[in-house]
Amino acid sequence: MSIVTVQLGQCGNQIGHEVFNTICGDVHGTHGLCSKKENESYHDACKERFFSEDESEVPVARAVLVDMEPKVISQTLSTAARSGSWKYNDRSHFCQKQGSGNNWANGYSVHGPRHKEVIMNLVQKEAEKCDRLGGFFTIMSMAGGTGSGLGAFVTQCLRDTFPSSFILNHVIWPYGTGEVIVQNYNSVLTLSHLYQSSDALLVHENDVIHKICAQRMNIKQISFRDVNQVIAHQLGSVFQPTYTAGGGSHYSRNPLGDLMESLVPHPEFKMLGLRNIPQMPENSLAYSTFHWPGLIKHLRQMLIANAKMEEGIDWQVRLPHLSSSVPSTHSINKPLHFNTSIANLVVLRGKDVHSIDIGSFQDPSLYACWLNPQEAFNAWKTPRAFNKYEKSTSLVSNSQFLLKPLDNVVGKAWNMFASKAYVHQYTKFGIEEEDFLDSFTALEQVISSYTNL
Amino acid sequence: RVSLPFAVGQCGNQVGCRFWELALREHAAVNKKGIYDEALSSFFRNIDIRNGGDGPDIDKGKICSLKARALLIDMEEGVVNEILQGPLRDVFDSKQLITDVSGSGNNWAVGHMLYGNQYREKIVEKLRKTAEHCDCLQCFFIIHSMGGGTGSGLGTFVLNLLEDEFPEVYRFVTSVYPSGEDDVITSPYNSVLAMKELNEHADCVLPIENESLFDIVNKIHQMINSGKLGSTVKQNSLVTSSASSAKIVQEKPFDTMNNIVANLLLNLTSSARFDGSLNMDLNEISMNLVPFPRLHYLVSSLTPLYTLADVNVPPRRLDQMFSDAFSRDHQLIQADPKHSLYLACALLVRGNVQLSDLRRNIERLKPSLHFVSWNQEGWKTGLCSVPPVGHSHSLLALANNTCVKPTFIELKDRFMKLYKKKAHLHHYLHIDGMEQSCFSEAVSSLSDLIEEYNELDATKGGPSADPGRLKIAV
Numbered sequence: 001m002s003i004v005t006v007q008l009g010q011c012g013n014q015i016g017h018e019v020f021n022t023i024c025g026d027v028h029g030t031h032g033l034c035s036k037k038e039n040e041s042y043h044d045a046c047k048e049r050f051f052s053e054d055e056s057e058v059p060v061a062r063a064v065l066v067d068m069e070p071k072v073i074s075q076t077l078s079t080a081a082r083s084g085s086w087k088y089n090d091r092s093h094f095c096q097k098q099g100s101g102n103n104w105a106n107g108y109s110v111h112g113p114r115h116k117e118v119i120m121n122l123v124q125k126e127a128e129k130c131d132r133l134g135g136f137f138t139i140m141s142m143a144g145g146t147g148s149g150l151g152a153f154v155t156q157c158l159r160d161t162f163p164s165s166f167i168l169n170h171v172i173w174p175y176g177t178g179e180v181i182v183q184n185y186n187s188v189l190t191l192s193h194l195y196q197s198s199d200a201l202l203v204h205e206n207d208v209i210h211k212i213c214a215q216r217m218n219i220k221q222i223s224f225r226d227v228n229q230v231i232a233h234q235l236g237s238v239f240q241p242t243y244t245a246g247g248g249s250h251y252s253r254n255p256l257g258d259l260m261e262s263l264v265p266h267p268e269f270k271m272l273g274l275r276n277i278p279q280m281p282e283n284s285l286a287y288s289t290f291h292w293p294g295l296i297k298h299l300r301q302m303l304i305a306n307a308k309m310e311e312g313i314d315w316q317v318r319l320p321h322l323s324s325s326v327p328s329t330h331s332i333n334k335p336l337h338f339n340t341s342i343a344n345l346v347v348l349r350g351k352d353v354h355s356i357d358i359g360s361f362q363d364p365s366l367y368a369c370w371l372n373p374q375e376a377f378n379a380w381k382t383p384r385a386f387n388k389y390e391k392s393t394s395l396v397s398n399s400q401f402l403l404k405p406l407d408n409v410v411g412k413a414w415n416m417f418a419s420k421a422y423v424h425q426y427t428k429f430g431i432e433e434e435d436f437l438d439s440f441t442a443l444e445q446v447i448s449s450y451t452n453l
Numbered sequence: 454r455v456s457l458p459f460a461v462g463q464c465g466n467q468v469g470c471r472f473w474e475l476a477l478r479e480h481a482a483v484n485k486k487g488i489y490d491e492a493l494s495s496f497f498r499n500i501d502i503r504n505g506g507d508g509p510d511i512d513k514g515k516i517c518s519l520k521a522r523a524l525l526i527d528m529e530e531g532v533v534n535e536i537l538q539g540p541l542r543d544v545f546d547s548k549q550l551i552t553d554v555s556g557s558g559n560n561w562a563v564g565h566m567l568y569g570n571q572y573r574e575k576i577v578e579k580l581r582k583t584a585e586h587c588d589c590l591q592c593f594f595i596i597h598s599m600g601g602g603t604g605s606g607l608g609t610f611v612l613n614l615l616e617d618e619f620p621e622v623y624r625f626v627t628s629v630y631p632s633g634e635d636d637v638i639t640s641p642y643n644s645v646l647a648m649k650e651l652n653e654h655a656d657c658v659l660p661i662e663n664e665s666l667f668d669i670v671n672k673i674h675q676m677i678n679s680g681k682l683g684s685t686v687k688q689n690s691l692v693t694s695s696a697s698s699a700k701i702v703q704e705k706p707f708d709t710m711n712n713i714v715a716n717l718l719l720n721l722t723s724s725a726r727f728d729g730s731l732n733m734d735l736n737e738i739s740m741n742l743v744p745f746p747r748l749h750y751l752v753s754s755l756t757p758l759y760t761l762a763d764v765n766v767p768p769r770r771l772d773q774m775f776s777d778a779f780s781r782d783h784q785l786i787q788a789d790p791k792h793s794l795y796l797a798c799a800l801l802v803r804g805n806v807q808l809s810d811l812r813r814n815i816e817r818l819k820p821s822l823h824f825v826s827w828n829q830e831g832w833k834t835g836l837c838s839v840p841p842v843g844h845s846h847s848l849l850a851l852a853n854n855t856c857v858k859p860t861f862i863e864l865k866d867r868f869m870k871l872y873k874k875k876a877h878l879h880h881y882l883h884i885d886g887m888e889q890s891c892f893s894e895a896v897s898s899l900s901d902l903i904e905e906y907n908e909l910d911a912t913k914g915g916p917s918a919d920p921g922r923l924k925i926a927v
Contacts, residue, residue, distance in 0.1 A: 010731070010732055014730070069454070069732070069734065070491065071491070071728055071732065072732070075728060096589075097454045097588065097589035097591075098454060098589050098591050098734075098736065099454075099732075099734045099736060099737070100736075101734060101736030101737050101739070101740045102736075102737040102740045102741055102833075103736075103740050145737075145740075175812065176830065177812070177815055177816065177819065177830045177832060178830050178831060178832040178833065178834070179731065179832070179833070179834050180737075180741060180833055181741040181742070181797050181799075181828065181831045181832065181833045182740065182741060210809075210812070214809070220809075221807040221809055221810065222807060222808055222809035223730060223807045223808050223809075224730040224731065224808050224836075225730065227808070410922075411922065412829075412830070414920060414922055414923070415826075415827050415919075415920060416827045416828060418827065418920035419826075419827040420745075421744035421745065421796075421827050421828065422740075422743075422744045424745065424746055425740050425743070437923075440923050441923060441925060444922065444923045444924075444925045445925055448925060
């Protein structure tokens, strides 16, 4: 089954480009440390998932590029084509000239309806090229106007047009100290709307990735390109082909479906966080060796302690013993409070994957009491190494990972809304105070649900 | 994506002239192949003059003949004629000009009411024609001074017109405010009458004060002459705009100061014209920096100062560039943003500056700045890859800050001094359409604006009210 990617806005297009680059680089540029047969299976599965072919035999990304101004798409298309190893379809893009002005209302209420037909036509064309459509992967930031507003609108259209397809939104959480002053408004409006149409939201926080670049990758002068490459690596580590538990001897053909089934048992809980280890500068890789038990231990503690990366993990945070009669109080700021999960997915890539013991992720105390830990945890594996890492593991978690960031954004947005600052910019384009209130209400509900796990 | 500048009056046209020269220079430096590209099209049309300039625009391919997208308006002919005889003569054609002979006599009413009504149709017609040639019209720029008659009166008349004819296109106004020692006695009247129009019809105003420009020019001179910058001034120095002189010479009064304003406009539009990893468009500036419709006055600063001069300087400490952007010496009006209240702040970086440099400096400078309680982290940032000509990087800072208040208060005081004595009022009142109420309404509008800033200042330093969060049923 194939995934159609929709790249929205400057951020979505810049990241999308890095994602395809990484995937292609992984398949062609590394030999995977496994048998030739394994490699070929991997290659074929990856191609089916992400690329189609045209006369030129250069793989064509299954993607639609959308932006309300032309410069980024233009650059994205040409850079991809220059690589020689893959490209975008020349016609699978749509752009306008004037941008969305960082205005969610402009993206959602003006650009959305105005360009709905053209955009959905492009999506339809890509979908038709797939032998079997596995779903949609949209990439967008929450802070701006196009990715956020138009992105929310397009997601709604996808849901309307493809009611039984899986939709996964990849959402970029902006830096806390702004990139855009109205980013909290745009974020609140985006999240509340996506929650209605999307199957799940997979989140990357700029602040977190920035830290990874600084502390793990040792990059001195960090650019957006660096940030985007780390994000692309993390996404690739999840979406490149793997074997699932029930999948037998073939690479899984339905990654989005498998993801939703594993991670989203209840529609109230759709926020997914992503962790990937190890992460280090490329030139150190050759000198490092990793052992699975160590990686698993670190990853599990990152889950429990809600650590954003593999440095500075708080080992003091522990799970309560089940036999203890002390009920855990549900407070976000309680010290040593552990991160409660709805569901977890661990992806393992590299040598000796099949011998790894990941039983520790099935500990019932990790999960909310109304869940069955056997069902709440899944693992995907492949012996084929990913992107030059001899061993690599990722955790996709539906847990309280994003509770604090969500609470922060809603809090800041509410604080601004109370003074009515900037609201006139939104009402100008048809988003009224009531719409804001609806969004706040929806998100407070999500916060409450996650808090009370 | 087009930005359409209107230069109105003597000051406006002199600044405009510097702007067009700098724009051509900037694009020439970037566009080595002589291809007419998107970046060029935001300010210039490409036409084949063999058709007498009446043929359709040439959208792609080689540059034939560039024509500036602009309207030049003046009620005297001197300045515009000079432009048409100078190096820019091929960049304009007569259809873009609206001139008269006798000027406005430093009288806002003459500019706004008399000439406004007289030239209304002609302006609308030329405006429509110019707009027709634009694929996507995003923004109008009005460049004018506040203290005179044409720029101030007719300039604000044009502003009104733009709102009527093209309500969806953003209106940015670059206004040069008169200083206390301005030699035009009636400049306070003209400025306050114009302010009312700016309050009501502009989307964003970038106020400029000559004193600040003068101080900055002197600083640059000092830097160069003291040898601190470590090298010589290049030929074709922007500071002199004289092709032959190698020393700093003030060719014309205001020429060097006008360059600064021209650079402001270039930098403001750079991210819309050139590539970058985080684009910042003009509509984004308006969206992020104007939290309430009337509070749309933005204090600007351009650093490093030497990017305003054509000097060959090895790049200095990057962080200094950021620090300077917030110092009172570098603002284009007499204001001290550091000691007043920020409502919002935008930083547009050009050239060889990375995301991490930008973030590091924001973190570093944030603690010393006061932000309003509902916008504690209110930063808008942009990264444009193309630096200004001959330099490796530069920074434009735009602040919506209560430090504009003193400028407005002083203006009001100077106005009241004249108004109380009814000095010179008769020059205005005998113009058709002008009444005493125009004056009282104008000063009232200004007072209201000052009051809005007062209310915000009152919140500074106090505890931020904590609006309780929405409670929902669990």
